[in-house]
Amino acid sequence: MSEQTVTRTLDLAERFPGAVTPDERPGYEGYLVQPGRLLEVTTALRDELGFDYLSSVTGVDYLPEGKMEVVYHLYQSVGGSALVLKAQIPRDDPRAPSLVPVFPGAELQEREAYDLLGIRFEGHPDLRRILMWEGFEGHPLRKDWREPYYEEDAKPFKSRWPEGHVWRAEDKNPFHKNVSYPAGFNPETWVPEGDAALYAALGKVEQRGASTTMKTDQVIVNLGPQHPSTHGVFRMVVTLDGETVVALKPVMGYLHRNHEKIGERNTYLQNMPFTDRLDYFCSMSNNFGYALAVEKLMGVKPPERCEYIRVIMAELTRIVNHLLAIGFLLNDLGAYFTPLIYAFEERELILDVFEAVSGSRMMCNYFRFGGVARDFPEGVLERVRDLVYERLPRKIDELDLYLTNNDIIRMRAEGVGVLRPEQAIALSAVGPVLRGSGVPYDVRRADPYSIYERFDFDVAVRYHGDVYDRYLIRLDEIRQSLRILQQAVRDIPDGPIQEGKPQYQVRVPAGEAYGRVEGPKGELGYYVISNGKPNPWRYHVRAPSFINLTTLEPMALGNKIADVVIILGSIDIVLGEVDR
Amino acid sequence: MSDELNSPQYDVPPEMQGQIAITTLDKIYNWSRRSSVWPMFFGLACCAIEMIATATSRFDIARFGMEVMRPSPRQTDLLLVSGTVTKKMIPQIVRLYNQMPEPKYVVAMGACASGGGPFKEGYNVVSGIDNYIPVDVYIPGCPPTPQALLHGLITLQKKIDKQTLKTARWYDKESEAAIPVPVFGPDIMDPRDYEAIKLHAQEKLQAELNIPSPEVEQG
Numbered sequence: 001m002s003e004q005t006v007t008r009t010l011d012l013a014e015r016f017p018g019a020v021t022p023d024e025r026p027g028y029e030g031y032l033v034q035p036g037r038l039l040e041v042t043t044a045l046r047d048e049l050g051f052d053y054l055s056s057v058t059g060v061d062y063l064p065e066g067k068m069e070v071v072y073h074l075y076q077s078v079g080g081s082a083l084v085l086k087a088q089i090p091r092d093d094p095r096a097p098s099l100v101p102v103f104p105g106a107e108l109q110e111r112e113a114y115d116l117l118g119i120r121f122e123g124h125p126d127l128r129r130i131l132m133w134e135g136f137e138g139h140p141l142r143k144d145w146r147e148p149y150y151e152e153d154a155k156p157f158k159s160r161w162p163e164g165h166v167w168r169a170e171d172k173n174p175f176h177k178n179v180s181y182p183a184g185f186n187p188e189t190w191v192p193e194g195d196a197a198l199y200a201a202l203g204k205v206e207q208r209g210a211s212t213t214m215k216t217d218q219v220i221v222n223l224g225p226q227h228p229s230t231h232g233v234f235r236m237v238v239t240l241d242g243e244t245v246v247a248l249k250p251v252m253g254y255l256h257r258n259h260e261k262i263g264e265r266n267t268y269l270q271n272m273p274f275t276d277r278l279d280y281f282c283s284m285s286n287n288f289g290y291a292l293a294v295e296k297l298m299g300v301k302p303p304e305r306c307e308y309i310r311v312i313m314a315e316l317t318r319i320v321n322h323l324l325a326i327g328f329l330l331n332d333l334g335a336y337f338t339p340l341i342y343a344f345e346e347r348e349l350i351l352d353v354f355e356a357v358s359g360s361r362m363m364c365n366y367f368r369f370g371g372v373a374r375d376f377p378e379g380v381l382e383r384v385r386d387l388v389y390e391r392l393p394r395k396i397d398e399l400d401l402y403l404t405n406n407d408i409i410r411m412r413a414e415g416v417g418v419l420r421p422e423q424a425i426a427l428s429a430v431g432p433v434l435r436g437s438g439v440p441y442d443v444r445r446a447d448p449y450s451i452y453e454r455f456d457f458d459v460a461v462r463y464h465g466d467v468y469d470r471y472l473i474r475l476d477e478i479r480q481s482l483r484i485l486q487q488a489v490r491d492i493p494d495g496p497i498q499e500g501k502p503q504y505q506v507r508v509p510a511g512e513a514y515g516r517v518e519g520p521k522g523e524l525g526y527y528v529i530s531n532g533k534p535n536p537w538r539y540h541v542r543a544p545s546f547i548n549l550t551t552l553e554p555m556a557l558g559n560k561i562a563d564v565v566i567i568l569g570s571i572d573i574v575l576g577e578v579d580r
Numbered sequence: 581m582s583d584e585l586n587s588p589q590y591d592v593p594p595e596m597q598g599q600i601a602i603t604t605l606d607k608i609y610n611w612s613r614r615s616s617v618w619p620m621f622f623g624l625a626c627c628a629i630e631m632i633a634t635a636t637s638r639f640d641i642a643r644f645g646m647e648v649m650r651p652s653p654r655q656t657d658l659l660l661v662s663g664t665v666t667k668k669m670i671p672q673i674v675r676l677y678n679q680m681p682e683p684k685y686v687v688a689m690g691a692c693a694s695g696g697g698p699f700k701e702g703y704n705v706v707s708g709i710d711n712y713i714p715v716d717v718y719i720p721g722c723p724p725t726p727q728a729l730l731h732g733l734i735t736l737q738k739k740i741d742k743q744t745l746k747t748a749r750w751y752d753k754e755s756e757a758a759i760p761v762p763v764f765g766p767d768i769m770d771p772r773d774y775e776a777i778k779l780h781a782q783e784k785l786q787a788e789l790n791i792p793s794p795e796v797e798q799g
């Protein structure tokens with residue numbers, strides 16, 4: 001059985017004397033880097049050792065120690081284990097150098113760390129708030145920041161358990177709403193900041209790619225957050241020269257539901273149903289990643305049968321997601337709803353399986369630490385077998401036949417929104433976006449987890465990097481998933497589905513862990529820090545569709561405004577995960 | 581025409597039966613409205629996926645004449661709030677609601693839209709859309725199944741059936757004022773609450789400075 005590990009063997013302390021020291025805290029991994037030399041170290045790691053792929057950037061607030069820490073997870077794009085770097089900075093003046101010059105994919109993640117923790121990244125090209133609005137009071141993920149409905153630092157709250165006397169949070173708030181204002185605040189003299197900073201950031205790049213032969217006026221167009229093609233409450237602001245996009249900024253946070261703040265108050269198991277609601281198409285894969293991270297901390301392994309069940313669920317989820325991604329993409333291409341309705345028909349059948357095993361169609365809350373919630377009820381395995389051997393292969397071929405060589409689709413999608421492989425790696429793209437650009441990177445193969453090593457499947461890859469390839473690669477991946485599923489339903493053994501007794505309150509030793517899975521939208525990672533208490537000290541989600549949005553502007557520049565919609569569709573975002 | 585219209589309590593001569601229908605204006609008015617409620621094509625979060633599932637073949641919302649989803653608020657009758665309402669989004673939702681022509685209805689789909697749901701304690705989450713705009717039907721569930729959504733919409737139809745032209749608010753001379761759009765402050769601010777905000781912020785300041793408030797002084 002394979003296990004994701006962390007690179008420890010490199011003698012970085014020797015290579016960078018004075019700049020890098022191994023992280024010796026018990027339960028911690030990786031290296032501490034002097035913030036001042038971070039750029040130098042990461043540049044060398046990228047250019048000399050091949051750690052060219054920055055997967056995740058996040059911050060941690062160590063309130064008792066008076067420190068903040070910026071945590072970086074680096075990988076080699078040829079595969080292998082993680083290299084974890086950390087920069088410690090003082091809490092009262094948190095500044096770190098921005099890694100955007102080395103890894104442009106850090107852009108949105110650093111903005112998020114600035115927004116939620118107040119870490120200033122020096123040298124960042126556009127450091128603004130990203131999830132909350134400009135003018136919002138405070139940095140919510142700091143440990144001493146309290147939300148208006150604050151009750152206690154950690155659950156279970158005493159008002160619910162053990163004494164159990166529940167009241168409504170509204171009744172205790174002076175406004176009977178989820179709001180609070182600083183002392184002495186006067187709303188009448190307040191001037192909202194509005195979108196000035198956003199438009200200023202857009203203006204900075206105004207001349208990029210503009211036509212030189214003819215001088216035309218540029219217009220700024222807002223798409224969203226209420227727009228039929230933005231797949232939810234996403235907003236983008238584009239500057240147009242004629243119909244050509246010369247600048248684009250994604251604007252998000254309209255579905256920012258504070259997963260991380262709530263997650264740090266929750267107990268470990270209470271977070272499981274919240275992961276369902278991140279990428280709400282793929283609750284099973286979300287469960288998977290979180291379970292992996294916490295299992296790593298706890299040092300437990302699920303039993304054999306459970307591993308198979310997990311793989312079956314994760315791969316069925318991938319099929320659901322890719323079918324819908326194709327359906328929505330075709331919606332955007334103008335094939336209004338018909339392909340989507342076909343996709344939904346298959347989704348319903350798979351959802352029936354989910355409902356049978358977990359009790360819920362969408363929000364499955366099915367995985368447990370060291371197991372799954374319950375075994376397959378009678379008849380479910382037969383139903384899955386029928387789906388993966390009979391129905392789905394036929395339906396995928398049908399879809400392929402109807403759509404792939406359609407002239408309109410080819411004309412609209414071929415050569416549009418091209419992302420080159422080196423760009424994709426630098427921008428930290430993941431999943432079908434990365435593989436559609438010719439980089440055969442799939443966590444299931446590059447850094448295997450669970451029992452994926454046992455299965456015979458290919459990493460799908462396409463080389464043009466355009467919208468059409470990102471459509472084709474989803475079809476390829478569905479076929480590969482079917483291959484895995486066919487092997488899994490053939491080989492699944494009998495046995496227990498849970499290691500030890502199921503527990504509501506798990507004991508998690510102090511330490512950190514990063515669990516990542518190849519979710520349908522790409523690498524989905526959970527960074528969890530435990531301090532030995534029943535609640536995680538830090539719970540961070542590395543969301544694939546959030547980071548994939550970094551690629552939106554480079555892909556959209558120079559294309560027509562109508563194509564931006566399908567480029568966005570081909571990234572396949574889901575707002576629950578983008579905004580978290 | 582459907583049976584429900586055909587209860588005129590008036591004897592139609594046998595030769596005319598099946599050719600004419602006698603009904604009240606209210607009934608035919610409500611019947612036609614309830615059979616073509618156009619929802620706004622507007623999804624907020626997870627619940628929106630089940631809303632789309634309701635529109636597809638297995639559940640087929642078209643049976644109720646509600647399959648025509650319009651992205652423009654100007655063409656819709658029903659704001660189906662399908663998902664978590666965040667503080668960052670609420671100004672837009674209020675604006676969309678204001679832009680809808682009367683008669684208009686609001687359905688809060690799911691736990692989040694009804695009361696904040698699992699994310700209620702979140703700092704960016706509005707605990708229920710009814711803090712800002714009036715709601716006609718609440719649908720419990722997280723997410724509500726498509727069947728539950730259909731049940732909620734049938735409930736809305738029943739509500740429409742009970743309305744009458746005499747008291748309909750959209751024929752009132754004094755039409756309702758638009759709902760003020762919330763403003764981004766240090767936290768979201770409802771313009772209707774400005775006085776209260778000022779008051780409480782002052783009280784908080786005094787408490788912080790440890791100045792006893794005037795009432796205490798007098799007492």
Ligand code: SF4
Pocket residue numbers: 277625626627628662663664689690691692693697698721722723724
């Ligand atoms: S009620 Fe549940 S399913 Fe619906 S938006 Fe809220 S969290 Fe998502």
